[in-house]
Amino acid sequence: MKLRGLYAITDSQLLAGKFLAYVEAALDGGVTLLQYRDKSSDEARRLREAEKLRELCSRYKTQLIINDDFDLAARLGVGVHLGQTDGPLTPARALLGSKAIIGATCHGQIELAEQAAKEGASYVAFGRFFNSNTKPGAPAASVEMLAEARKRLHVPICVIGGITLENAEPLVAHGADLLAVVHGLFGADSTQEVTRRARAFNDLLKISV
Numbered sequence: 001m002k003l004r005g006l007y008a009i010t011d012s013q014l015l016a017g018k019f020l021a022y023v024e025a026a027l028d029g030g031v032t033l034l035q036y037r038d039k040s041s042d043e044a045r046r047l048r049e050a051e052k053l054r055e056l057c058s059r060y061k062t063q064l065i066i067n068d069d070f071d072l073a074a075r076l077g078v079g080v081h082l083g084q085t086d087g088p089l090t091p092a093r094a095l096l097g098s099k100a101i102i103g104a105t106c107h108g109q110i111e112l113a114e115q116a117a118k119e120g121a122s123y124v125a126f127g128r129f130f131n132s133n134t135k136p137g138a139p140a141a142s143v144e145m146l147a148e149a150r151k152r153l154h155v156p157i158c159v160i161g162g163i164t165l166e167n168a169e170p171l172v173a174h175g176a177d178l179l180a181v182v183h184g185l186f187g188a189d190s191t192q193e194v195t196r197r198a199r200a201f202n203d204l205l206k207i208s209v
């Protein structure tokens with residue numbers, strides 16, 4: 001099945017004290033991929049939280065992706081997202097198996113995406129498209145590049161970086177399959193608002209949940 005939909009990404013600071021409640025609210029509104037992104041080195045907590053997310057995802061039939069750490073992904077039997085400095089795709093694919101979802105960061109460079117697709121990436125991620133609270137220093141990507149990438153690539157295209165309900169539409173119109181969002185989804189005042197936003201992102205992608 002082609003990967004398309006809302007790609008929710010967790011943020012340990014933003015979700016402090018409301019982690020599982022906000023994640024479940026998002027899943028309730030419809031999430032195709034959920035990424036566990038925790039940049040700390042507290043391995044025991046990371047394992048505990050990832051296990052809880054795996055259980056939640058299995059209840060909501062959502063695919064869990066671990067950021068950076070393919071050993072943790074292999075331990076849990078889930079997918080992984082790898083940046084340009086997080087290790088090569090080929091051994092990750094060998095470790096996780098042919099069915100695992102493996103994503104690759106490609107910044108604003110179509111050549112990186114072509115290479116990642118050749119090495120077996122399940123989706124390629126371009127960004128940052130807008131100013132991002134979560135990762136302000138990420139390299140920039142443009143809508144023109146996205147349109148060109150759509151013509152050249154046959155793998156699902158994920159977009160990331162400062163995406164909100166207000167600015168996502170042109171990205172969908174220019175070929176994005178997956179909208180990867182932290183603040184624009186979880187930076188909400190209530191669980192009800194998280195669910196409403198998730199549903200609205202799915203409406204933008206014309207996905208019925």
Ligand SMILES: Cc1ncc(COP(=O)(O)OP(=O)(O)O)c(N)n1
Pocket residue numbers: 007035037067068081082083084085086103104105125126127158160180
């Ligand atoms: C879906 C998605 N796209 C891009 C990234 C960024 O990955 P990376 O460049 O490795 O940076 P960190 O997230 O690890 O700080 C991502 N995580 N997810």
Ligand SMILES: Cc1nc(C(=O)O)sc1CCOP(=O)(O)O
Pocket residue numbers: 105107126127128129131132133134135138139160161162163180181182183184
């Ligand atoms: C983790 C990440 N990677 C990016 C990239 O461009 O590669 S932007 C980003 C942060 C996404 O969070 P928000 O939706 O809050 O901007």
Ligand SMILES: [Mg+2]
Pocket residue numbers: 067068081082083086
């Ligand atoms: Mg990374």
